[in-house]
Amino acid sequence: MFNIVDxxxxxxxxxxxxxxxxxxxxxxxxxxxxxxWFGNAAFPYVNAPLxxxxxxxxxxxxxxxxxxxxxxxxxxxxxxxHATGEPIVGxxxxxxxxxxxxxxxxxxxxxxxxxxxxxKDAKYTARYWEKVIKKGFDNLGISVDWRRxxxxxxxxxxxxxxxxxxxxxxxxxxxxxxxxxxWCSSCQSPTGDHDRLVGEGESPVNYILLKFKLPSGEIxxxxxxxPETIYGVTNVxxxxxxxxxxxxxxDEIWIISKRCVEKLKDQLHSVQIKGKIMGKELVGKVCxxxxxxxxxxxxPANFVSPENATGTVMSVPSHAPYDWxxxxxxxxxxxxxxxxxxxxxxxxxxxxxxxxKTKGLGEHPAVDLCEELGIKNQxxxxxxxxxxxxxxxxxxxxxxxxxxCGEYQGLKVSQVKDDLSTDFQKINAAxxxxxxxxxxxxxxxxxCYIKILENQWFxxxxxxxxxxxxxxxxxxxxxxxxxxxxxxxxxxxWLQNKACARRSGLGTKLPWNKEWIVETLSDSxxxxxxxxxxxxxxxxxxxxDQLNDDVFQYIFxxxxxxxxxxEERGIxxxxxxxxxxxxxxxxxFDLRGSAKELIPNHLTFCIFHHTAVWPDKKKxxxxxxxxxxxxxxxxxxxxxxxxFILLLEAIKKYGADATRMALMDSAEGxxxxxxxxxxxxxxxxxxxSFYGLTKKHYNKGNVMLKRPIDxxxxxxxxxxxxxxxxxxxxxxxxxxxxxxxxMLNDLHWYLRRNEEKNxxxxxxxxxxxxKFLSPYCPFVSEEMxxxxxxxxxxxxxxWPTSDESKIEEKILKQEDAFKKICEDxxxxxxxxxxNKNLYLYVLxxxxxLYLQQATSFLKSEFGFDGVKVLKTKDPKKYDxxxxxxxxxxxxxxxxxx
RNA sequence: GCAGGGGUAGCCAAGUCAGGUCAACGGCGCAGGACUGAGGCUCCUGUCCCUUAGUGGGUUCCUGAGUUCGAAUCUCAGCCCCUGCACCA
Numbered sequence: 001m002f003n004i005v006d007x008x009x010x011x012x013x014x015x016x017x018x019x020x021x022x023x024x025x026x027x028x029x030x031x032x033x034x035x036x037w038f039g040n041a042a043f044p045y046v047n048a049p050l051x052x053x054x055x056x057x058x059x060x061x062x063x064x065x066x067x068x069x070x071x072x073x074x075x076x077x078x079x080x081x082h083a084t085g086e087p088i089v090g091x092x093x094x095x096x097x098x099x100x101x102x103x104x105x106x107x108x109x110x111x112x113x114x115x116x117x118x119x120k121d122a123k124y125t126a127r128y129w130e131k132v133i134k135k136g137f138d139n140l141g142i143s144v145d146w147r148r149x150x151x152x153x154x155x156x157x158x159x160x161x162x163x164x165x166x167x168x169x170x171x172x173x174x175x176x177x178x179x180x181x182x183w184c185s186s187c188q189s190p191t192g193d194h195d196r197l198v199g200e201g202e203s204p205v206n207y208i209l210l211k212f213k214l215p216s217g218e219i220x221x222x223x224x225x226x227p228e229t230i231y232g233v234t235n236v237x238x239x240x241x242x243x244x245x246x247x248x249x250x251d252e253i254w255i256i257s258k259r260c261v262e263k264l265k266d267q268l269h270s271v272q273i274k275g276k277i278m279g280k281e282l283v284g285k286v287c288x289x290x291x292x293x294x295x296x297x298x299x300p301a302n303f304v305s306p307e308n309a310t311g312t313v314m315s316v317p318s319h320a321p322y323d324w325x326x327x328x329x330x331x332x333x334x335x336x337x338x339x340x341x342x343x344x345x346x347x348x349x350x351x352x353x354x355x356x357k358t359k360g361l362g363e364h365p366a367v368d369l370c371e372e373l374g375i376k377n378q379x380x381x382x383x384x385x386x387x388x389x390x391x392x393x394x395x396x397x398x399x400x401x402x403x404x405c406g407e408y409q410g411l412k413v414s415q416v417k418d419d420l421s422t423d424f425q426k427i428n429a430a431x432x433x434x435x436x437x438x439x440x441x442x443x444x445x446x447x448c449y450i451k452i453l454e455n456q457w458f459x460x461x462x463x464x465x466x467x468x469x470x471x472x473x474x475x476x477x478x479x480x481x482x483x484x485x486x487x488x489x490x491x492x493x494w495l496q497n498k499a500c501a502r503r504s505g506l507g508t509k510l511p512w513n514k515e516w517i518v519e520t521l522s523d524s525x526x527x528x529x530x531x532x533x534x535x536x537x538x539x540x541x542x543x544x545d546q547l548n549d550d551v552f553q554y555i556f557x558x559x560x561x562x563x564x565x566x567e568e569r570g571i572x573x574x575x576x577x578x579x580x581x582x583x584x585x586x587x588x589f590d591l592r593g594s595a596k597e598l599i600p601n602h603l604t605f606c607i608f609h610h611t612a613v614w615p616d617k618k619k620x621x622x623x624x625x626x627x628x629x630x631x632x633x634x635x636x637x638x639x640x641x642x643x644f645i646l647l648l649e650a651i652k653k654y655g656a657d658a659t660r661m662a663l664m665d666s667a668e669g670x671x672x673x674x675x676x677x678x679x680x681x682x683x684x685x686x687x688x689s690f691y692g693l694t695k696k697h698y699n700k701g702n703v704m705l706k707r708p709i710d711x712x713x714x715x716x717x718x719x720x721x722x723x724x725x726x727x728x729x730x731x732x733x734x735x736x737x738x739x740x741x742x743m744l745n746d747l748h749w750y751l752r753r754n755e756e757k758n759x760x761x762x763x764x765x766x767x768x769x770x771k772f773l774s775p776y777c778p779f780v781s782e783e784m785x786x787x788x789x790x791x792x793x794x795x796x797x798x799w800p801t802s803d804e805s806k807i808e809e810k811i812l813k814q815e816d817a818f819k820k821i822c823e824d825x826x827x828x829x830x831x832x833x834x835n836k837n838l839y840l841y842v843l844x845x846x847x848x849l850y851l852q853q854a855t856s857f858l859k860s861e862f863g864f865d866g867v868k869v870l871k872t873k874d875p876k877k878y879d880x881x882x883x884x885x886x887x888x889x890x891x892x893x894x895x896x897x
Numbered sequence: 898g899c900a901g902g903g904g905u906a907g908c909c910a911a912g913u914c915a916g917g918u919c920a921a922c923g924g925c926g927c928a929g930g931a932c933u934g935a936g937g938c939u940c941c942u943g944u945c946c947c948u949u950a951g952u953g954g955g956u957u958c959c960u961g962a963g964u965u966c967g968a969a970u971c972u973c974a975g976c977c978c979c980u981g982c983a984c985c986a
Contacts, residue, residue, distance in 0.1 A: 629980080679909085
């Protein structure tokens with residue numbers, strides 16, 4: 001076995017340049033005369049080390065920052081750490097309980113056994129991962145100004161959030177209200193998707209309860225999602241074996257399942273149980289349809305679950321497969337009916353009533369569907385559920401109410417559903433209740449239901465004035481790629497009030513109501529402004545107590561008397577003024593990067609909050625860049641698949657530069673990127689060989705007057721420089737990279753084409769290419785810059801600019817034609833199997849000269865003994881003597897012997 | 898289900914807005930050759946099929962239909978994939 005021999009010691013180079021950058025503090029910008037460029041990206045959550053997906057997003061913003069830096073901007077790229085919220089508290093709590101899984105996760109992350117217990121302290125966890133994460137950034141070569149680092153659990157940052165929320169509340173953007181959530185009665189908290197054993201993706205849905213009335217005055221509310229079917233009710237169903245309760249609900253007596261009582265209590269109803277009644281006691285009685293006022297028979301059915309809504313349902317056999325099959329079952333089992341003293345004749349006269357007309361479906365679609373699917377009885381739950389879903393969707397989207405639906409006839413089901421619900425409630429024919437869209441079981445094992453939370457704090461994203469400003473900001477912003485814009489637009493329109501406070505987890509307490517903690521998506525939307533002052537908070541050791549709204553108002557809005565604030569808060573006037581200046585200089589930020597999944601939440605919230613906090617449009621965000629997810633070898637990265645790659649591991653294995661190259665080359669735009677070992681290794685050797693090429697050819701040729709071929713290379717480069725710069729301006733890092741390949745191809749051609757190399761031209765090409773590589777693979781680029789004998793950092797060099805006056809179109813065309821001639825020659829050699837002598841017949845003097853200059857190249861390239869370029873006088877008449885008949889303008893005739 | 902994005906040769910991917918110059922840039926992989934003691938390094942050439950002294954022809958851009966002299970590109974319908982859908986980072 002042979003080892004892969006790299007010319008380059010990537011590790012040593014990385015170590016060396018990382019150190020030099022830090023020593024010379026070249027990524028620590030302060031306000032100055034030059035124009036600024038402020039880039040940032042969504043900060044990492046500190047419960048795990050960075051993985052390759054982080055590397056992808058962060059390298060993208062770093063390439064942009066490094067590019068801008070070389071363009072001469074004063075560039076700021078800061079990072080901080082996100083620690084607020086539930087997850088790291090969750091780790092601590094699970095450890096306290098001795099959770100084996102959690103212990104294993106930490107051990108797998110490389111934490112020694114003796115240190116595990118330290119992670120019972122959430123703050124320790126946060127600080128621990130901060131260190132590991134920072135190392136990830138540094139090893140990857142992200143050009144971060146660490147003087148501005150902070151964590152969202154720093155008390156000083158908490159003051160900042162307090163200021164933000166007081167300000168928003170004063171503007172009327174933080175309000176109180178009620179809100180339905182999936183609830184675990186055991187944990188006494190909302191059960192988010194990630195907290196569920198069963199039911200990921202299930203959410204609250206609003207049932208309408210139709211109030212059927214017994215002659216005695218008691219109400220049997222029937223839950224449904226299809227209020228229009230009230231017009232098609234033929235009977236109602238109760239489960240004969242279930243014990244129902246009579247309960248006083250607000251001012252009425254309802255007959256409902258026990259489970260329903262608990263739910264209604266948590267949905268803002270007062271509920272008192274007054275008595276019990278078995279389902280079978282109700283069977284055979286009649287009740288009144290609350291809308292049509294006709295008498296309806298109560299029948300028994302086992303498919304009715306006490307777990308769902310009220311535990312009783314109305315029967316609409318024309319449109320509900322369960323109901324049709326239920327009736328059929330009864331007709332097939334007269335004995336069962338006899339048990340309840342019901343005359344089978346009473347069932348036989350029940351006929352389905354159609355209330356919805358749908359294109360492509362018959363009068364009684366449920367009946368047809370049951371037949372089609374061959375459903376025999378109500379035990380075929382799978383088929384029945386399938387049929388129900390199918391019919392519900394089709395009728396909801398395409399169905400039109402029939403003439404028996406009163407004032408709603410002729411309207412579409414989808415249009416009229418909400419109106420029906422409110423109208424029925426107005427006449428007290430209906431009420432409503434919330435139910436989960438499917439079964440949800442909490443991680444603790446408890447079955448969840450829907451609770452309506454009261455006095456919940458909301459960000460009023462529904463506010464039209466606020467939306468208007470947000471739209472305006474978005475219009476002014478650049479979105480890279482532009483395809484992402486529609487997603488933002490749709491989100492702004494769709495966004496409703498968003499709960500912004502929680503009861504548990506780490507975070508900033510709501511300043512006016514300390515029982516609540518600002519929710520973590522809501523405390524991470526304007527923190528980029530905090531970077532501008534964190535430098536002073538850190539260096540001046542400012543204490544949280546010294547920070548209050550006056551301080552922040554002065555810094556961020558320039559209001560108040562500095563002298564007074566300085567005296568009151570014990571922060572020197574100079575420092576306050578510097579902080580103010582720093583903010584004024586850097587803000588608003590020029591580019592923020594993140595993964596595309598944050599568009600509908602974090603990034604859109606970010607726009608909302610900025611427009612609310614800063615009326616001055618100059619402080620608004622200027623651009624976002626979003627990227628797709630990073631796949632590994634074509635598959636989604638996940639721990640269970642075993643293809644989870646930690647950033648530090650990848651760097652160790654492949655080197656930082658090769659990793660960065662592979663990431664940047666993998667995709668751009670909203671498409672998912674793919675990282676493969678093949679590609680990263682290929683980049684590793686490509687970098688190595690380019691380094692070798694540089695070493696071999698830099699400063700090695702002769703100084704001479706420029707020949708056409710020299711001008712050709714320079715001309716080609718002008719176009720590449722222009723295009724790659726344009727792509728980088730749009731954060732199209734992958735597209736820009738293709739021009740590196742083109743440059744390399746051209747340089748190879750140039751070197752092959754000439755025995756004599758023009759030193760000036762080769763040096764120019766290598767310098768341009770090294771500068772161009774620098775944002776992508778900064779370590780190797782610095783090293784190459786050094787072997788070129790340069791003393792400055794290439795990271796701080798001036799970005800190449802294209803000079804159109806250097807482009808000579810004629811020469812470009814000539815060389816293109818020449819390449820084509822070479823292709824033709826190659827083709828003819830192949831077909832003829834001869835390569836002794838080459839004759840080229842041309843029509844023009846210019847062409848003659850150009851080709852004559854290339855004879856030695858043609859000899860060495862194809863192995864000819866002799867090459868002759870001849871001029872023909874008249875292509876038409878020349879024919880007899882010309883051995884090749886194909887000479888045309890711009891295209892010589894070729895003869896080979 | 899709703900909203901946004903997407904489906905291009907073995908793989909990744911440009912081209913689609915402004916229809917022809919597109920058998921379709923580039924990279925990876927693969928094949929042959931050069932270099933080499935030897936190479937998995939590097940360089941050159943090729944890479945839909947057939948044919949050929951530098952050519953000519955056939956069939957392609959998710960599927961189906963349409964507009965057009967002409968469609969990867971425009972219209973309609975369908976299938977599939979990715980992301981988000983809220984109190985969760």
